[in-house]
Amino acid sequence: MPQFRVVTDPDDPAVAPFRAIKERDLVGREGLFIAEGETVLRAFVRDALERVVSLLIDPKRRDKLEDVFASLPEDVPVHFADQAVLDSIAGFHLHRGVLAVGRKPQPVAANALLAGLPARAVVLVLCGIANHDNIGGIYRNAAAFGADAVILDADCCDPLYRKAIRVSVGAALSVPTARLGRGEDIADLLANTGFEALALSPSASEVLARLKPAPRTAVLLGAEGPGLSPDVMARARTVGVPMAKGFDSLNVATTSGIVLHHLRFAEV
């Protein structure tokens, strides 16, 4: 069981990592992240227990979370603070009443991550996804359909940003992830590790619904608007999702769901 503490002073040094949450969302937390809400906390404790640092909880939620507390190691403190103290620590009204601080994992090299995956594997490669809703939505789909890893290019936002974690329903805490260095060549990397690069393109002649994927498939997803660079597109197998007249784009998170669903279930 963890240590339980009651916090009555918002300036209590023990809850320093929970202080002024929104301001520090912007500047980063040097190796730590904030997870919020009961659903995310449950996913965190289930999937990445070794990275839980401490919790800050509205005592009204205590009973509902007893099973979560019971699964925590002894060295993880659980701080309880009433709503007013909680709001004062966090710097905004925290209606979810559940916060956790976590430790970010050590960076992993994309090359090593890809090489170590099974002979049949699906990974997502995200290029320039800078919107936290979209990156969170993509992680949620990656977890739901059992994608083996996510590779981020240097222009993607942080999937361990508070809102991205929330939108991912905690999946950002568990899907194996590597980030490319700036200028690192994703096409070379995929070729060297035996992954076929698949890129969505409105001008592709092959249709997603008829696609028979390679055993190791990497789905490249770019931001709406700029999309994928011509260089990346030129070296990928392009597939299209035909759309109704006048419409030419899907949200990138929705696209990830449609592609992953096809890759997982299609018998073409």
Next chain:
Amino acid sequence: MPQFRVVTDPDDPAVAPFRAIKERDLVGREGLFIAEGETVLRAFVRDALERVVSLLIDPKRRDKLEDVFASLPEDVPVHFADQAVLDSIAGFHLHRGVLAVGRKPQPVAANALLAGLPARAVVLVLCGIANHDNIGGIYRNAAAFGADAVILDADCCDPLYRKAIRVSVGAALSVPTARLGRGEDIADLLANTGFEALALSPSASEVLARLKPAPRTAVLLGAEGPGLSPDVMARARTVGVPMAKGFDSLNVATTSGIVLHHLRFAEV
């Protein structure tokens, strides 16, 4: 061509419908709605020109929008206001610089809308979707995959709310829509108009990827959390999207995209 006017006084009565936008988002606009941004404006003018009431534009955007202005009827005024005046009218910083006021369509009876659709048709039936991001995302997918109509129950939020229109990339302005009265029985309505009701359920024995749909199919989508009522589920054909261990839900907008993609392209 429309009438062009320059607005220098934020209190000019001609721009009254654009005033205090966020406050009036909350209380409604009595038959009017606000559309914002160039992409949405282009969709609005292309798909629902007869419902455009007036525009308010940052003159810096004028050149880029000449083709849009040329397509407007004479009785639609285009107001130009510099950023500071624009912000003062709208009540917040309007970085998109493009606003339109539109007239909501007359309500249509769900029964008449469904009965009038072709023999092969796909509609979405939304039950208790109260989140504007989700409803906007669902409309975007409905338009992208050519769904024939959207039916809203009495608990859904307004798809013509400003943010929902934006997330839908304007699709909320063009997809035929009807709203059910409270207590109106959706299962009866679908049966009477020859639509098979399809409901997603984790416990279904039939899998979406193998589903061969009826000629007229209605996809029922409920809010995350509560989902669809047991009564609605009991009278629908249930299909499942199997998920990886530990994960049991997809975002509802993503789900709509996966289902519509299957219904449009699957050859089962």
